[in-house]
Amino acid sequence: MVHPQVKALRRRRSLKRAALVLVAVAFAALIMGLPSVAIFARAFSEGIGVYASGLLEPETLHAIKLTVITALIALPVNIAFGICAAWAVTRFRFPGRRVLITIIELPFSISPIVAGLCYLLVYGSTGLVGSYADQYGIQLMFNLTGIVLVSLFVTCPFVAREVIPLMEVAGRDQEEAALTLGANGWQTFLHVTLPNIRWALLYGAILANARVIGEFGAVSVVSGNIRGETMTLPLQVQLLYDDYNVTGAFAAATILTVIAVITLILRSAIESRHPQAH
Amino acid sequence: MTFIMPTATRRANRSVMPGFGLTLGTTLLFVALIILLPLSALFWQLGQLGFADYWRIITNPRTLAAFRVTISAAALATVFNACFGLLLAWVIVRYKFPGKRLLDALIDLPFALPTAVAGIALVALYDRNGWMGMLLSDFGIKIAYTWWGIALAMTFTSVPFGVRTVQPVMESLSLDLEEAAQTLGATDFQVFRHIVFPQVFPSFIMGASLAFARSLGEFGAVIFIAGNMPFKTEIASLLIMIRLDEYDFPAASAIAGTVLALALLVLILANIAQNRAARHMSRGG
Numbered sequence: 001m002v003h004p005q006v007k008a009l010r011r012r013r014s015l016k017r018a019a020l021v022l023v024a025v026a027f028a029a030l031i032m033g034l035p036s037v038a039i040f041a042r043a044f045s046e047g048i049g050v051y052a053s054g055l056l057e058p059e060t061l062h063a064i065k066l067t068v069i070t071a072l073i074a075l076p077v078n079i080a081f082g083i084c085a086a087w088a089v090t091r092f093r094f095p096g097r098r099v100l101i102t103i104i105e106l107p108f109s110i111s112p113i114v115a116g117l118c119y120l121l122v123y124g125s126t127g128l129v130g131s132y133a134d135q136y137g138i139q140l141m142f143n144l145t146g147i148v149l150v151s152l153f154v155t156c157p158f159v160a161r162e163v164i165p166l167m168e169v170a171g172r173d174q175e176e177a178a179l180t181l182g183a184n185g186w187q188t189f190l191h192v193t194l195p196n197i198r199w200a201l202l203y204g205a206i207l208a209n210a211r212v213i214g215e216f217g218a219v220s221v222v223s224g225n226i227r228g229e230t231m232t233l234p235l236q237v238q239l240l241y242d243d244y245n246v247t248g249a250f251a252a253a254t255i256l257t258v259i260a261v262i263t264l265i266l267r268s269a270i271e272s273r274h275p276q277a278h
Numbered sequence: 279m280t281f282i283m284p285t286a287t288r289r290a291n292r293s294v295m296p297g298f299g300l301t302l303g304t305t306l307l308f309v310a311l312i313i314l315l316p317l318s319a320l321f322w323q324l325g326q327l328g329f330a331d332y333w334r335i336i337t338n339p340r341t342l343a344a345f346r347v348t349i350s351a352a353a354l355a356t357v358f359n360a361c362f363g364l365l366l367a368w369v370i371v372r373y374k375f376p377g378k379r380l381l382d383a384l385i386d387l388p389f390a391l392p393t394a395v396a397g398i399a400l401v402a403l404y405d406r407n408g409w410m411g412m413l414l415s416d417f418g419i420k421i422a423y424t425w426w427g428i429a430l431a432m433t434f435t436s437v438p439f440g441v442r443t444v445q446p447v448m449e450s451l452s453l454d455l456e457e458a459a460q461t462l463g464a465t466d467f468q469v470f471r472h473i474v475f476p477q478v479f480p481s482f483i484m485g486a487s488l489a490f491a492r493s494l495g496e497f498g499a500v501i502f503i504a505g506n507m508p509f510k511t512e513i514a515s516l517l518i519m520i521r522l523d524e525y526d527f528p529a530a531s532a533i534a535g536t537v538l539a540l541a542l543l544v545l546i547l548a549n550i551a552q553n554r555a556a557r558h559m560s561r562g563g
Contacts, residue, residue: 020369021369024366024381025369025377028366028381028385031434031437032388032434032437033384034403034409035396035399036399039399039402081304081308084301084304085308087297088302088305092295092302094302104313109541111515111537111538112498113495113497113534114320114537114538117320117518117530120522121322122316122319128315128319129315152312153313153316179294179295179296184296185297189297207389207390210390213392214391214392214393215392217498220519233392234393234394234395235394237394241398249398250402253395253398257391260391260392263390264386264390267386268379268383
């Protein structure tokens, strides 16, 4: 038998909880859910035919191609860098180790526009490295190279940030055992380290991929905005929107939204199966 | 805690673990070319400018107006997200309800969604013909192409910081203290105010400053909904872009350097505050 006063207390508490949950869900739906729904509503507002023709415009297709190429170049470099950095930082102690970790994290706190500007100052045709390359007829900015370079900047912390804590916690014992048993460095890495960090690696790569595909500010500074040539998909969205081709802009935006949703699904799948990857 | 190992052990390390030269060399080369060189170029450019010119650019009325708009909107977005983040984290950690996993996944949407897409989505919702825009215009409220639109866009892009920094700490809280307080007759609000909040405070500060730093530099989500009117709804990032289009590198660098310095300052202060709070708690119990 539960005392009636306790019962009343419980009911009041569960009412309070329900109210809090309701407020939280309502805010989340309003601030984050509704905009994503609006993208699809606007994209399909003139029928599926207009939507499809918006997607199949040559300039939009070219933007998709450019975005994919950028991701295909930037991502492997990013993964390789992340592994190298994690190995150097967690397997050895050297002066300046902490500073190095901080520097690797730095791009997260830098505004994309500021990052783009920094790249123009160095790699632009009047810049420190750019003017040197210019003498040999090599242009580094306002083309694919520039887009890849800034993409590397904005995404370089992603993989390293996931892998470093994991390798730090795992310690060196397993690798040292493999090495004393006669494995060489590469064998040790492939058969001992890689299996341990593979989920964290994948996790970081998925987030980095989303950022490469979606980067807007930094890319718009260094891409030169050449119509049909150096427009990645997010830039193309803006171009179409400014051209008053609103349906085309939203059609292109749906692709990016779908990629974002897939990213979130993959991410939470990895998180629930391999909690240590996070 | 890190100790610098004595030379003997370090040498021993190196002989067992291979790849020190290769991995550190690659890392340093990459960090130098991709991160440090571009950043130092900004400082070099600022050095070329000299303080008098820098000051003239920064105190230009249009620049000052852009800073005022950016900082005030970022501040509102940060305050909102800090409180909202606390609520969301609390609800996700403590309560069970249908759709919880969906809510949990939705929180990261602003990180996964490209900012340009977020920008046009917000315009689609809040301009005259949008669902929310129509609804709000009945009450005489205008959000798109005003200062409020800027704050809204900044709020959208920085939601995850408010939640994700506080959430793990809330998960790790033990219930003993809260239950003790409740049996002694404390109300829910008192429990939150005196027991839960002090414990999550360091991460609360960290989340808020990350959100603020992000909002300061936000560009894609904001420019679509801002209206971009000089002196009224022009943000600092946009002004950098405009100066770049005019090939005015010194002015762009001066504004960019200020934005960067402000963001770093906020993060450094937050780090110090977080360390202090953590030390204070471990001492005071």
